[in-house]
Amino acid sequence: MLNISGIENGYVIDHIRAGKSLVIYDLLNLAEYDGQVAIIKNARSKKQGLKDIIKIEGLVDMDLNLLGFLDDNITINVIRNGEIIEKRKLTLPEKIIGLAKCKNPRCITSVEQGLKHEFILTDPENRVYRCRYCEEKYEEENR
């Protein structure tokens, strides 16, 4: 039987903004993952009203820090033998490669398909990322 309430070893990605779990599912490329994954949409949360949660069975090596780019409210619980052994706060990654697209129509990435879209954290205080090529700001609402 599928057990979605608890996992033995793995990650619980918590406090995801409601509705954003599928974005994270894509971002982490979970479609390709053969382990057990549970997505919980619109869970009730004291802190933020509704939230999404993703549970991933298996302590695989994943670059979960990338999620900080999306939303640094997200917390990651690392579970081993059914217990939370670590509550990981996300930090903003310095660089985001190939995950987000530059929307500037004048940017070289808009005409050269072979170029990887790349963003650099230029102002951590205000969570500003800029395209490495054209330096256009990555707009929050696109996240």
Add this chain to the structure above:
Amino acid sequence: MRHLLRPTDFTREEIGELIETAQDIQAHPEKYAHVADGKKLATCFYEPSTRTRLSFESAMIRLGGSVLGFASADSSSASKGESVADTVRVVGVYSDIIAMRHPKEGAPMAAADKSPVPIINAGDGGHQHPTQTLTDLLTIKAEKGRLSDLTIGLCGDLKFGRTVHSLITALIRYENIRFILISPDELRVPDFVRHDVLEKNGIPFEEVDDLEEAMPKLDILYMTRVQRERFFNEADYIRLKDRYILDRSKMKLAPEDMIVMHPLPRVNEISVEVDDDPRAMYFRQAEYGVYIRMALIMKLLGLEAPKC
């Protein structure tokens, strides 16, 4: 290997050295006539900019080097869909250094990632034009004797004018710089310049729309052209392009030692009657542009003048 993609790729000290070399070149051109013997500069211009291209070519030839290249996208492999990275890999085999002009922002960065030789950004869309900024800095240093303690008036299109944004960003690295930003409401500096560059660094500035009033306070007046291609609406362009016209009567309001700069080409924002005013510096600015490009080519190729 170093490239020049943005004006701030060089430290203040490095820019100081470039300016020093450029001034020595101006004073003793013969010393530099053979420092780049046998070296080749490729000008890869995906959009025409005759002035900038000739400035680079003149710089390389005066150093004893030679030049090759293309002057527009339809004469290049870009029209066949080749990436800039692929193009510079090939052109880098034919040459020792590349100056690239491209309508798309960040194209020289994409080129630099793969290039076997140094890349100089010779203008990428509305993004950066670092050799113009270096030219402006050399002009100021040569004509005012300093890069600090200056009040700079920037006038015209401050919204789309990348020259203005780059110059502001480059000048705030020096002490005691103040700006007077003179523009119609529609063409004020964008937020990223006002907030991220000026306010964040505590740089004093005022935004005004009256040129006459600002004139007496200025050490430098930097005029810019209002570009037709930046407007969707022809009526807006017509209305704004004649908003500021610098003429002899306005020059009477300026201090004796103020200088007038302009990245050229001008349309009508500086009346030709100002050209003979000793404070008009825009044609000499073009001359400084060659000296600073010579110094830049030498730096990126690691060339030195013979000690004599």
